[in-house]
Amino acid sequence: MKNTNKQELSTEEQEELLKTLKTRFEKNMKRHAGIEWMKVQAKLEGNTEKLYSINEMEMTEGEPDVIGYDEKTGEYLFCDCSPESPKGRRSICYDHTALQARKEHKPADSAMNMAADMGIDLLTEEQYKALQELGSFDLKTSSWIQTPAEIRKLGGALFCDRRYNHIFTYHNGADSYYSARGFRGMLRV
Structure with a gap:
């Protein structure tokens, strides 16, 4: 979108x-x-x-x-390419469906909504790993990434970070949000 x-x-x-x-x-x-x-x-x-x-x-x-x-x-x-997940895009859940599913303590927005409004795409897992070859990113934060439909359909979403000099891909409920998790975007020009 x-x-x-x-x-x-x-x-x-x-x-x-x-x-x-x-x-x-x-x-x-x-x-x-x-x-x-x-x-x-x-x-x-x-x-x-x-x-x-x-x-x-x-x-x-x-x-x-x-x-x-x-x-x-x-x-x-x-x-x-900010060292940590962009500050203006943290404390958000994964997508609009997850945002609507929260009954209380809803975050202000979702990664997918914000990306669409900005006209950019969340990084894929492959793009995230390729970015990490250009530097060390998300040493203290984490970033939502595009999640395969079969995972999202079951309520999950994926995020990545860099710890111990390795790139990790994790899962969480798509409705979760944390002050240290945001998202990175890609734009083709």
Whole structure:
């Protein structure tokens, strides 16, 4: 479910965001070896509706950065690269169904709702593990990931973190939420 609102940033907001992204890109070259910023910037300037989503990632403290390029589609892959699960996306359950199922002490939102509103996707388990090859993420927090339908149908949801220099995938009830669990997103541009 993608955000279909054509929300756009002002010219000033776009310029400020591009400046922030360029600075982060240049500081973290190992995340995107062989990718040139000018090509990324040109792609972003040609897809300004995607800047809204990247800005949402930034505003929730996800620190989005380019982590790859899809040769088949010609798209750059932006991912949340904050050291810990983004602060503005924690204390949430997995999806809308889980949120509605809670009788009391409901969290403010769910990971799937927030991702859809932002126009991004939760990481898959494979994407999460690939991100961890670019650095050490979620040493103190954890992040919800896309959960297979057969697990979700039984009430569960998956999340990952990095502990003891290993990447772990766990399960929890989809309606659970913790102050140290949020989600990381991916956006193709």
